[in-house]
Amino acid sequence: MTVKDGARFAIEVLRGGLITARHFAVNMARHSLRAIGIRTRRTGAVTIQYPEARKQVPSRHRSLHRLLTRPDGRPRCVACMLCLTVCPSECISVEADEDPDPEIQKTPIRFEIDLSRCCFCGFCVEACPEDAIRMDTGILEWGRLGRDDLRIEIWPGPGPGRKI
Amino acid sequence: MCVVEIDGCPKLELACATAVKDGMDVRTGTDRGCEARRVVLEFLLAEHPLDCPVCDKAGECRLQDYYQDHGLFASRFNEAKTKRAKLVPIGKSLLLDRERCILCTRCVRFLEDITRTHELGVFERGNRSEVGTREDREVATNYAGNLVDLCPVGAITDREFRFSTRAWFLKRSASFCPLCGRGCEIWIDQHPGFARTVRSKRIYRVRPKENPRRNGPWMCAAGRRGFAVLDSHRIDQIFRIKDGRRTILTWDKGLHWAALKLEELSAKGHSGRIAVVLNSFLSNEELFLARRLFRDSLHVGSLAFLDPEPGIPDGFLLTSQRSSNRRGARELGFDPAPPDWDRIAETAELLLLFAHPLLDAAAKGPIEKAWNRVRTRILVTPRESGLEAGADVILPSALPAEKPGSWTNIDGSSSAFESALESPGEALAEWRILTGLARELRIDGMAGLESIGRVREDCLRMHPFFKVT
Ligand code: SF4
Ligand code: SF4
Ligand code: SF4
Numbered sequence: 001m002t003v004k005d006g007a008r009f010a011i012e013v014l015r016g017g018l019i020t021a022r023h024f025a026v027n028m029a030r031h032s033l034r035a036i037g038i039r040t041r042r043t044g045a046v047t048i049q050y051p052e053a054r055k056q057v058p059s060r061h062r063s064l065h066r067l068l069t070r071p072d073g074r075p076r077c078v079a080c081m082l083c084l085t086v087c088p089s090e091c092i093s094v095e096a097d098e099d100p101d102p103e104i105q106k107t108p109i110r111f112e113i114d115l116s117r118c119c120f121c122g123f124c125v126e127a128c129p130e131d132a133i134r135m136d137t138g139i140l141e142w143g144r145l146g147r148d149d150l151r152i153e154i155w156p157g158p159g160p161g162r163k164i
Numbered sequence: 165m166c167v168v169e170i171d172g173c174p175k176l177e178l179a180c181a182t183a184v185k186d187g188m189d190v191r192t193g194t195d196r197g198c199e200a201r202r203v204v205l206e207f208l209l210a211e212h213p214l215d216c217p218v219c220d221k222a223g224e225c226r227l228q229d230y231y232q233d234h235g236l237f238a239s240r241f242n243e244a245k246t247k248r249a250k251l252v253p254i255g256k257s258l259l260l261d262r263e264r265c266i267l268c269t270r271c272v273r274f275l276e277d278i279t280r281t282h283e284l285g286v287f288e289r290g291n292r293s294e295v296g297t298r299e300d301r302e303v304a305t306n307y308a309g310n311l312v313d314l315c316p317v318g319a320i321t322d323r324e325f326r327f328s329t330r331a332w333f334l335k336r337s338a339s340f341c342p343l344c345g346r347g348c349e350i351w352i353d354q355h356p357g358f359a360r361t362v363r364s365k366r367i368y369r370v371r372p373k374e375n376p377r378r379n380g381p382w383m384c385a386a387g388r389r390g391f392a393v394l395d396s397h398r399i400d401q402i403f404r405i406k407d408g409r410r411t412i413l414t415w416d417k418g419l420h421w422a423a424l425k426l427e428e429l430s431a432k433g434h435s436g437r438i439a440v441v442l443n444s445f446l447s448n449e450e451l452f453l454a455r456r457l458f459r460d461s462l463h464v465g466s467l468a469f470l471d472p473e474p475g476i477p478d479g480f481l482l483t484s485q486r487s488s489n490r491r492g493a494r495e496l497g498f499d500p501a502p503p504d505w506d507r508i509a510e511t512a513e514l515l516l517l518f519a520h521p522l523l524d525a526a527a528k529g530p531i532e533k534a535w536n537r538v539r540t541r542i543l544v545t546p547r548e549s550g551l552e553a554g555a556d557v558i559l560p561s562a563l564p565a566e567k568p569g570s571w572t573n574i575d576g577s578s579s580a581f582e583s584a585l586e587s588p589g590e591a592l593a594e595w596r597i598l599t600g601l602a603r604e605l606r607i608d609g610m611a612g613l614e615s616i617g618r619v620r621e622d623c624l625r626m627h628p629f630f631k632v633t
Contacts, residue, residue: 078218079218079327080330081330081333090358090359090360091358093358093361097327098326098327102250102251105218105250106218106327112361114360114361116360117359129217130217151360
């Protein structure tokens with residue numbers, strides 16, 4: 001880095017800081033004026049007090065996957081592995097076994113999704129012939145410290161994801 | 165499904181039941197023929213359950229193929245489909261699904277014409293016909309696994325493979341079965357796996373590959389089952405064991421150590437105190453290298469073959485010889501006799517043992533006595549053989565399916581194969597271990613044998629018998 005580059009870098013950092021400071025001052029002023037009853041032409045910026053307050057998630061938003069169950073509590077999934085086939089991120093793994101009901105035949109004994117790879121495309125939901133997998137849990141906070149913790153078991157884990 | 169139009173015949177004819185004559189003019193793709201097949205297919209599908217998502221055959225099912233070719237029509241069948249038994253055990257870990265069965269009677273005819281064991285038959289008549297076992301006698305033949313392959317739909321499934329994966333995930337590679345002297349040609353179906361999912365096994369099934377001069381389209385149960393065993397208890401690191409402590413070596417160090425010990429004895433003129441135990445799972449090329457290295461160059465004291473015990477032949481494919489290449493060993497001038505362990509225990513100072521893939525604790529009784537008496541023990545093994553604890557150096561080798569080579573079966577016909585699988589970790593094919601040893605020992609005339617192509621060339625020049633025809 002030359003001296004000239006260094007100077008330019010310092011100037012840009014300073015400019016960034018000034019923009020933040022300006023927003024703070026302007027919004028603080030607008031909120032303060034409003035607090036003492038003076039109406040300005042524009043109101044101060046509003047942010048949500050996350051996590052105490054939360055935004056409404058739109059109904060078609062794709063969030064964490066879940067496996068739907070039959071009325072008797074067993075999974076609708078028949079472990080056909082079509083979701084696994086269509087998944088562009090190759091992040092689903094299903095282990096299948098014999099279902100006690102010969103009409104159903106096949107049932108998953110473990111259904112795992114690697115969220116660190118999932119791109120939330122929703123193809124798995126589209127591909128499922130049994131309407132067994134959906135991404136409508138509204139669960140968005142699943143940040144973890146390690147990649148392996150992001151490998152979550154959505155069956156037989158209790159509810160959506162044993163580790164969540 | 166095989167009706168065709170034949171010039172001169174007023175009606176459509178069954179291709180599978182019409183004798184071919186000179187000058188016959190057969191048309192397979194005419195509108196009349198296609199329409200007839202489409203109608204037959206519609207009848208077949210009218211009685212067929214929509215099991216494809218859970219059916220093991222999906223992806224390699226003839227009915228699915230025909231539907232792609234002829235139909236893609238919507239179902240006109242509004243009535244309820246007939247319910248039939250879906251899980252009928254018919255013996256040998258096979259399950260029959262009568263709903264999926266299209267009553268082609270291939271299974272019945274296989275057991276009648278090929279194995280002549282007649283376990284299955286078609287019972288009842290018309291709409292109620294169903295495949296079943298005679299008087300509850302189970303399918304017991306050694307060739308029962310072929311029923312799964314030959315059933316055009318998923319009506320016969322194998323408990324072992326059932327539901328373990330889907331057909332389209334499997335990648336097939338051609339190989340030969342090492343487990344008996346026949347050397348059946350096979351497909352090894354493996355799942356390459358996904359980036360971050362760990363699979364407990366690589367190989368999901370082994371199927372016969374059609375070879376009219378050897379196994380036809382069949383293979384025996386031993387070959388099908390054998391492979392599951394070969395994917396477990398693998399050794400994938402080079403170990404030096406000293407005072408019970410294992411250290412991991414590189415190939416260079418491991419080979420260097422082994423060569424040093426061999427050289428020490430041969431330089432002192434004590435080659436007679438070197439014992440080498442080979443096995444007849446080794447390919448012709450490997451045995452050729454072993455002969456040049458151990459017999460012609462080092463003049464070792466004893467050279468023997470440790471093979472699995474002969475078994476009972478079943479009169480069809482399975483032979484009594486339970487390894488793949490004893491004939492090849494004989495052609496190369498070896499006498500594949502079992503080692504004389506007592507003599508080895510008395511005379512040998514160094515024992516270099518090439519363990520075969522099936523060597524396990526059960527077979528090691530007499531070996532262990534000699535193994536513990538000898539001073540230097542070098543073990544080349546693909547799997548845990550139960551002899552590891554006593555070894556000084558363990559060199560991990562590849563399984564037959566993991567290396568290129570050639571074998572000669574009991575009939576004297578040779579077949580060359582390429583590696584069908586990756587070998588795990590550091591494991592190397594025996595021919596590379598042998599060339600590595602020759603390099604370390606600076607054996608004249610073995611330099612330059614660094615590729616399997618060169619070894620093959622040399623071996624064929626001296627033994628034209630091994631030419632693959
Ligand atoms: S949302 Fe897309 S990437 Fe994620 S599991 Fe489903 S198919 Fe795979
Ligand atoms: S979730 Fe649906 S697509 Fe995936 S294995 Fe289960 S049934 Fe098949
Ligand atoms: S081979 Fe399969 S479809 Fe044909 S009769 Fe036997 S079980 Fe049925």
